[in-house]
Each structure stands twice: as C-alpha cells, then as structure tokens.
Amino acid sequence: MDTEHGFYRQVDVEDHAHYIVAFFVLVIGTVGVTGNALVIYAFYCNKKLRTRPNFFIMSLAVSDFLMAITQSPIFFVNSLYKQWIFGETGCKMYAFCGALFGITSMINLLAISVDRYIVITRPLQAIQWTSKKRTCLVIALVWLYSLAWSLAPLLGWSSYIPEGLMTSCTWDYVTSTPxxxxxxxxxxxxxxxxxxxxxxxxxxxxxLAIRHASRDVEKFGSQVRKSTLIQQQSIRNEWKLAKIAFVVIIVFVLSWSPYACVTLIAWAGYASILNPYSKAVPAVIAKASAIYNPFIYAMIHSKYRDTLAENVPCLHFLAQVPSRDCITVSHSESSFTESGLSRQSSVSKTKFHRVSSMSTTDTHIWSDVELGPIDQSHCLKSSYSLGALRNKEYRSLAKQTTDKENQRQEQVR
Incomplete structure (x- = not known):
C-alpha cells in the first residue's frame, strides 16, 4: 500500500468492525439516494409542487442526494478493503464533497426555518418579503456559504485527511495547530x-404565535378581526407544526452533535483519548442525516405522497382519499355568499367586496404556508371552519345593512 509520504496511517482494529460499518453505510447510502431521488422525481413530475417554499425542500433534497451518492459508495468500498484505497487526491475530493453537501443540508434547514418563521409570524409582510426570485437568491447564497467553508481546507486553512478507521476522510481536527x-x-x-x-x-x-392565535379565536368567537382571520388557518395545524418542529430539531442535534463533540474534544487538546471507534461512529451518524430529511420534509406531505403513488407503480399504497383544495372551497363559499349579499343592497355589496378582498389576500398568504412541509390532511376541515367564520361575518353585515335601510325607509315615510 502506497502511504503517500505518511498521508495514510494504519489502525489496528478487528475486521468485523469494518464490515459492520460497511453494512450501515450501505443501508444509509441506499435509503438516502432512493428517498431523495423520489423527492426530486416528484418535484419534476408535478408542476403544482414547484412553489416557492418547495424550492427550499428541493435544495435540501439535492444536497442530501449528492451527499449520499458521493460518500456512501466510497466509504463502503474502503470498509471492505479495511483501508483507504483512493490516494491523497481522492481523500481530499471525498472530504470536500462531504463537507460541501453536509454543510449545505444544515444551512438549508436553517433557511427553511427562517422562511417558515417569516410566513407564519408575519403573514402580511411575507407577501413583500418572499418571492421566487428572492428564494432562488437565498438558495444560491446557501450553496456559496457552504462552498466557502468546504474550500478552506483545500486552500490552506486546515486540511483534509483520513479519519476514524482510515476508511473515510474529513478535515484535520486532530492535529493541534493554530x-x-x-x-x-x-x-x-x-x-x-x-x-x-x-x-x-x-x-x-x-x-407561540399559533397558540396566541388560538387563544384569540376562543376569546373573540364569531367577532373575528382581520389579524385573527389570517391566523385561523394555522390553528388546525398547531400540534402538527409543533411535532414537525420537535422532530426537525431533535434529528438535527442527534445527527451532528456527536461529531461536533468529538471535534471539540480534539480541539480542547484531548485528542489522545479518542480511539478510532469514537471517531468513526459519529462520522457514520452524521452521514445518516441524509436519510431523515426526505421523510420529515417531503414524505409527510400529502401532495408528494399522491404524486409518488401516481407515478411510481410500487408506491401505490401511498395514495390517499383526495381532498379538495381549501382555497377552492373558500372561494366557492365566498362566491355563494357574495351572490346572496348582492341581492340585499348596493351598500351591502360594496362593504362585502371590501371584506372579500381581505379574505382573498388572507387565503393567498396561507396557501404559501400550506405548501410548506406541513401536512395538508386537515386542509378541507380548516377551510370549512374559516368559511363558517366568514359566513357569520357576512350574515351579520347583511343584517346590519338591511336594518339601516329599513330605518331610512321608515324615516322617509
């Protein structure tokens, strides 16, 4: 074996350790490549999925797909050979790809979180702040940010070397240099x-914003204000959103915190207490992060499931009873109410158009939220609830207008 001037270092571990790592790497690679490829394929097949929020999910799926397909095969082959066999240049390229796609996945999670924060907590401002052009710009910045950190070891700030069982590579966090x-x-x-x-x-x-909105609805009842009406659409997803948030944060921590702890232990000057196993296992766990995100951000999304069930023969079991789009239902209810109110009076019709315009804007805002990672299984139910609230407002408005007109007619008489 060519040691390439001391670049490769032999470790004394049992052969079965390499084979166990190879098995897990094979599973991670297979699931990661397949899961993320299905997400990309669903995005390609269904134009309705090509919405602004889903661009972030696609960027995440691409980075996870590339992470799995560039890391797992090489890691698996090296584990079978029980050593690094692709030379120093191959090690640097392998580590560079792992750093680039791993960092990109994590920063994509950050971008998704900030995007959801803006849309849910500031829905009115989100119309001005969010657009497809700005979303593409943010995604480009995510990749450039990740590229900068990945290129640094190739340019002299640290370096890429074999790690753990000497079957994978990463940046040199063991050697104590400035x-x-x-x-x-x-x-x-x-x-x-x-x-x-x-x-x-x-x-x-x-x-907290969703819980506050829920309390507002309970407090005001049918006397719904504009801000409460906007937030009402998210109340049905309160626990779903909380569970998704919890899963996202926990998976993020569980995937990368072992690796972060190992690197910080070495950074603190205690690299001597780290054995090859304590370096290899966190690396495998970190690479496994590529298999979780497709399920968290895409597979729980009803439109993705329906698209895959329709286009992939072996995934027909993912199909569910189709639900009508909540916006369509709300618009139908609004149109029905408008036709009824238009018979009341011209004054009532004018006031109705003002409320209807507001309702259409609110529906547009929340359609953006619904196309995010939140499951849409309760969309129809939420739209009926929102429509019922609107109908109460419209009936109250019509009744007040009719009473005023009757009083005016009596005064004229």
Whole structure:
C-alpha cells in the first residue's frame, strides 16, 4: 500500500468492525439516494409542487442526494478493503464533497426555518418579503456559504485527511495547530451551534404565535378581526407544526452533535483519548442525516405522497382519499355568499367586496404556508371552519345593512 509520504496511517482494529460499518453505510447510502431521488422525481413530475417554499425542500433534497451518492459508495468500498484505497487526491475530493453537501443540508434547514418563521409570524409582510426570485437568491447564497467553508481546507486553512478507521476522510481536527484549531472552532460555531440556536428560536416563535392565535379565536368567537382571520388557518395545524418542529430539531442535534463533540474534544487538546471507534461512529451518524430529511420534509406531505403513488407503480399504497383544495372551497363559499349579499343592497355589496378582498389576500398568504412541509390532511376541515367564520361575518353585515335601510325607509315615510 502506497502511504503517500505518511498521508495514510494504519489502525489496528478487528475486521468485523469494518464490515459492520460497511453494512450501515450501505443501508444509509441506499435509503438516502432512493428517498431523495423520489423527492426530486416528484418535484419534476408535478408542476403544482414547484412553489416557492418547495424550492427550499428541493435544495435540501439535492444536497442530501449528492451527499449520499458521493460518500456512501466510497466509504463502503474502503470498509471492505479495511483501508483507504483512493490516494491523497481522492481523500481530499471525498472530504470536500462531504463537507460541501453536509454543510449545505444544515444551512438549508436553517433557511427553511427562517422562511417558515417569516410566513407564519408575519403573514402580511411575507407577501413583500418572499418571492421566487428572492428564494432562488437565498438558495444560491446557501450553496456559496457552504462552498466557502468546504474550500478552506483545500486552500490552506486546515486540511483534509483520513479519519476514524482510515476508511473515510474529513478535515484535520486532530492535529493541534493554530490553523486546524481555529477552523474547527469557527466551523462548529457558524455551521452547527449558531444555526441550531436560530432554528430553535424560529420554531419556538412559530409555536407561540399559533397558540396566541388560538387563544384569540376562543376569546373573540364569531367577532373575528382581520389579524385573527389570517391566523385561523394555522390553528388546525398547531400540534402538527409543533411535532414537525420537535422532530426537525431533535434529528438535527442527534445527527451532528456527536461529531461536533468529538471535534471539540480534539480541539480542547484531548485528542489522545479518542480511539478510532469514537471517531468513526459519529462520522457514520452524521452521514445518516441524509436519510431523515426526505421523510420529515417531503414524505409527510400529502401532495408528494399522491404524486409518488401516481407515478411510481410500487408506491401505490401511498395514495390517499383526495381532498379538495381549501382555497377552492373558500372561494366557492365566498362566491355563494357574495351572490346572496348582492341581492340585499348596493351598500351591502360594496362593504362585502371590501371584506372579500381581505379574505382573498388572507387565503393567498396561507396557501404559501400550506405548501410548506406541513401536512395538508386537515386542509378541507380548516377551510370549512374559516368559511363558517366568514359566513357569520357576512350574515351579520347583511343584517346590519338591511336594518339601516329599513330605518331610512321608515324615516322617509
């Protein structure tokens, strides 16, 4: 074996350890490639999925797909050979791809969290702040940010070397040099801890906003204000959103915190206590993050499931009873109510158009939320609830207008 001037270091571990790692890497690669490929295929087949919020999910699926397809096969082959067989250049390219796609996945999670935070907690401003053009710009910045951190070891700030059982590669967090220590610290802060804090803050604010909206509805009852009417659409998804937020944060922490802890232990000067197993296992767990996100962000989405059930023969079991789009139901109810109110008077019709315009805007705002990772199984139920609230307002408005007209007619007489 060509050691390439000391680049490759042999470790003394049992053969079965390599084979166990190979098995898990094979499972992770197969599930990661298949799951993310299905998400991309569903996005390609169904034009209705090509919405602004789903662009973030697609960026996440692409990064996870590339992560799985570039890491798992090489890791698997090296584990079978029980050593790194692709040379120093191959090690650097392997580690660069792992860093690029891994960091991109994590920053994509951050972008999704911030996007959901803006739309849910500031729905009126979200119309101005969010657009497809800005979304594409944010995604481009996510990839450029990740590329900068990935290129740094190739340009001299730290370096890429074999790690763990010497069957995979990553940046050099073991050698205690100023460049390695500074890169490790900055990477952990700006790619793990700070994004994790922002994600936690965003989901906490979303949950509190939805709970506040629920209390407003209970407090005002049928006397629904404009802001309460906007937030009503999210109330049916309160617990669903809370569960998704909890799963996202927990998976994020469980996937990368072991790796972060190992690197920080080495950064603190205790690299000697880390054995090959303690370095290899966190690396495998971190690479497994590519298999979770398709299920969290896409597979629980009804439109994705229906698209896959329709286009992939072996996935017909994912099909569910189709539900009507909540916006269509709401618009139908509004049209029916408008036709009834138009018979009342011209004054009533004018006031109705003002409320109807507001309702249409609110529905547009919340259609953006519904196309995100939240499951739409309760969409129809929510639209009926929202329509009922609107009908109460319209009937109350019509009754008040009719009473005023009757009083005017009596005064004239």
């Amino acid at each position: 460049a390695n220590k500074s890169y490790t610290l900055m990477l952990c802060c700006f790619v793990f801890f700070i994004p994790l804090g922002i994600i936690s803050y965003c989901y906490l604010c979303m949950f």
